[in-house]
Each structure stands twice: as C-alpha cells, then as structure tokens.
Amino acid sequence: MEIKKxxxxxxxxSSDCQVTVEAxxxxxxxxxxxxxxxxxGNQIRKVAYETLDNLxxxxxxxxxxxxGALDCTIKARIEAAVYRSIGQIExxxxxxxxx
Amino acid sequence: MNPNxxxxxxxxxxxxxxxxxxIKDPYIYxxxxxxxxxxxxxxxxxxxxxxxxxxxxxxxxxxxxxERVVRxxxxxxxYWKEDIRCAVAGGCDAIRIPKTESAQDVKVxxxxxxxxxxxxxxxxGSVLIMAAIESARGVMRALDICESSERLFGxxxxxxxxTKDLQTHITGTGIELxxxxxxxxxxxxxxxxxxxxxxxxxxxxxxxxxxxxxxxHLMGFDGKSIINPRQINIVHEIFTPKQKDIIFAEKVVRxxxxxxxxxxxxxxxxxxxxxxxxxxxxxRTIELAKASGVYKGDL
Numbered sequence: 217m218e219i220k221k222x223x224x225x226x227x228x229x230s231s232d233c234q235v236t237v238e239a240x241x242x243x244x245x246x247x248x249x250x251x252x253x254x255x256x257g258n259q260i261r262k263v264a265y266e267t268l269d270n271l272x273x274x275x276x277x278x279x280x281x282x283x284g285a286l287d288c289t290i291k292a293r294i295e296a297a298v299y300r301s302i303g304q305i306e307x308x309x310x311x312x313x314x315x
Numbered sequence: 316m317n318p319n320x321x322x323x324x325x326x327x328x329x330x331x332x333x334x335x336x337x338i339k340d341p342y343i344y345x346x347x348x349x350x351x352x353x354x355x356x357x358x359x360x361x362x363x364x365x366x367x368x369x370x371x372x373x374x375x376x377x378x379x380x381x382e383r384v385v386r387x388x389x390x391x392x393x394y395w396k397e398d399i400r401c402a403v404a405g406g407c408d409a410i411r412i413p414k415t416e417s418a419q420d421v422k423v424x425x426x427x428x429x430x431x432x433x434x435x436x437x438x439x440g441s442v443l444i445m446a447a448i449e450s451a452r453g454v455m456r457a458l459d460i461c462e463s464s465e466r467l468f469g470x471x472x473x474x475x476x477x478t479k480d481l482q483t484h485i486t487g488t489g490i491e492l493x494x495x496x497x498x499x500x501x502x503x504x505x506x507x508x509x510x511x512x513x514x515x516x517x518x519x520x521x522x523x524x525x526x527x528x529x530x531x532h533l534m535g536f537d538g539k540s541i542i543n544p545r546q547i548n549i550v551h552e553i554f555t556p557k558q559k560d561i562i563f564a565e566k567v568v569r570x571x572x573x574x575x576x577x578x579x580x581x582x583x584x585x586x587x588x589x590x591x592x593x594x595x596x597x598x599r600t601i602e603l604a605k606a607s608g609v610y611k612g613d614l
Binding site: 291305 | 334335336339362363364366367368370371372374375376396397400401404405435436
C-alpha cells in the first residue's frame with residue numbers, strides 16, 4: 217500500500233496519540249515524541265513497525281506524538297491515518313491487514 | 316436462542332468509541348453493559364477513526380464480563396454498514412440500532428449482521444440486536460419492533476430525540492416521557508423482550524436521578540442508559556432485589572410448590588394472600604437476585 221497524501225489521526229488528549237503519515241523517501245522514517253519515551257519508546261516503535269508491516273507499507277514518514285496511548289490506540293491511529301491517506305472508508309480489511 | 320439474550324442489564328453506560336481515555340477501562344465501575352458509541356458522540360469527521368479505535372478496543376481490552384454493545388450510525392447515513400462490519404469483526408456482543416421506526420429497520424440491520432458473522436467467522440446468532448426508539452412513530456410501532464427478530468433482546472427509549480419529535484422537552488419530571496415509557500414497557504413485556512429507559516443528563520441532580528430510576532423501576536423497566544459512572548450504584552441499588560423481598564419470594568415459591576402438591580390453591584404467607592399468580596413474580600425476583608450476585612439460597 218502506498219501513502220497517497222498526508223493524513224493525520226488521533227488527538228493530543230490523555231491516553232491518545234496523534235499520528236501523521238506522509239509519503240516517504242523509499243523507507244520508513246519514524247519519529248516519536250512522548251513523555252514516556254525512555255520507558256516505552258521501544259514498545260511504541262515496535263507496535264508502529266508491526267502495524268505498518270501488516271498494512272504492507274514500507275515507504276512512509278510516520279510521526280507519533282504520544283500522550284500515554286495503549287498499544288491498541290497506537291495501532292488504531294496509525295491505521296486511521298493510513299486509510300485516510302488513501303481515501304478508503306468502506307470495505308476495510310478487518311481481521312486482515314487491520315489486526 | 317443466544318444465552319445472553321436475557322442477561323442482567325440494569326445499567327448501560329454510554330462511551331464515545333473515539334475517546335481512548337474513556338474506553339480503555341470502564342469495567343472498573345462495573346456497569347452491566349457498556350455502549351460503545353459510533354453515532355452522536357462521534358463528530359462527523361471522526362467517524363472513520365472511531366471505527367479503528369472501536370475495533371482494537373474490542374479485540375484487545377478485557378472488559379471483564381461487561382456486555383459490549385455498539386451503537387451504530389443511523390440507517391439514513393452512509394456509515395452504518397461499515398459500522399456493523401467493524402463491530403462484528405471486533406467481537407461485539409450486540410448492535411444498537413438508533414432511530415428505529417419499524418420492524419423493517421431491524422430486519423435490514425439483521426441481514427447485515429448475518430452477513431458480517433459469515434464474513435468474519437462469528438457463530439451465527441452470536442451478535443444480538445437492540446433497538447432505540449426515538450420518535451412518536453417508533454413508539455406507536457413498539458410491539459412490531461419488539462417482535463421483529465429472534466436476535467432482538469430489547470428496546471430502549473431515547474428521550475432527547477423523542478421529546479423533540481413530540482414537540483416538548485425534557486423537564487426532569489418525566490411527565491413528557493410518560494406515554495412513551497408506558498407504551499414501550501408494555502410492548503416489550505408482550506413480546507418477551509427487555510426494556511431500557513433513557514439517560515438522565517443532569518449530573519448535578521442526583522436526587523432527581525434517584526427519583527427517575529425509582530419511577531422506571533416501578534413501571535417495569537429492566538434498566539437504564541447512563542452517562543456517568545456516578546449513576547451506576549444508584550441504579551444497581553434500586554434494581555437489585557432487597558433481602559426482605561428475596562426471603563418473601565423464597566417463601567412464596569416453596570409454599571406454592573408444597574400447597575400445590577396438597578391440592579391447596581390459595582393460602583397466606585406472612586399474612587398476605589398468595590395464589591399461583593404470584594409464582595412467576597417470585598421466581599423472577601430470585602433469578603434477578605442470582606444474576607445480581609446477592610442470592611445465597613438454594614432455589
């Protein structure tokens with residue numbers, strides 16, 4: 217799957233995260249801002265890369281501003297941003313690429 | 316029949332499915348059901364994002380026995396079919412249909428739920444349905460709606476939209492809701508399904524809330540939609556049988572069983588005249604006490 221246009225999902229409220237995706241430069245360019253980066257930075261990065269892998273995306277600039285989001289929220293926001301970027305809101309692959 | 320169709324539903328707590336802070340741990344407050352909302356609580360430009368949030372919450376979070384109901388968007392919107400796919404794929408227990416006005420509305424949703432169960436490997440019949448009634452037309456067709464599907468476990472009054480349609484407004488007294496409440500609970504009982512009352516939105520008036528819950532309990536409702544954890548204990552207190560009622564119900568059941576064997580139809584328990592007409596009510600009190608976790612007897 218290719219990122220078609222920049223897209224954003226999520227908020228800066230507590231327990232949430234704001235995810236931005238933009239077309240990449242041939243690779244995954246990951247950027248993370250979080251108050252708990254020392255404790256959970258590696259875990260957030262792992263979840264982000266797994267989610268992108270499930271979606272078949274290897275060319276993206278991914279920015280996450282984390283406000284204490286659970287793994288399931290990080291996944292949800294990345295997927296929301298990615299599907300916004302390609303303009304798909306129906307017939308989504310629940311249980312497939314979204315898992 | 317799905318064994319959860321008649322489960323205990325004293326409280327249904329509304330939660331915006333788009334808000335991670337709300338949906339991550341509502342089970343700590345122990346509502347009987349949570350209502351993960353994709354409809355009115357979610358802004359138009361966040362409908363898509365709310366589904367991803369809902370899906371992963373359903374898949375990941377252990378709600379520890381709270382029933383997980385998803386309120387989909389209305390059938391007059393472009394969202395409801397994908398809402399059903401997402402909710403069923405995620406593993407929801409039930410779908411709540413907003414603005415239900417006919418049996419046909421339920422059948423249309425049921426067809427999509429059946430398809431989603433097939434598509435996502437859910438057991439057929441595992442996803443229940445409830446219908447929210449929000450208009451005068453819906454109230455007038457309540458019995459048809461209650462009898463529309465074997466999956467339908469109950470109906471719920473949505474007072475805000477209903478009072479708008481009735482050209483009145485919520486007063487806090489319940490006068491404006493009397494007709495709808497009475498009609499709906501009678502229809503639900505006639506059809507053998509459950510009936511749930513609308514939310515009480517004034518969180519600063521807990522005395523008014525208590526009075527409202529006591530009224531709908533007496534009217535025969537099974538439970539109430541709620542918007543804040545502070546409301547849970549009051550509803551549970553009022554809807555859970557008191558010990559004296561449980562003890563009396565036990566006596567009634569035992570005495571009717573004994574007297575029936577002796578060929579006696581009418582007798583007294585604690586000075587009150589009792590006959591077979593009291594049997595089902597007494598059994599229901601004991602079943603409700605069991606479901607609420609307050610029954611220690613052996614009936």
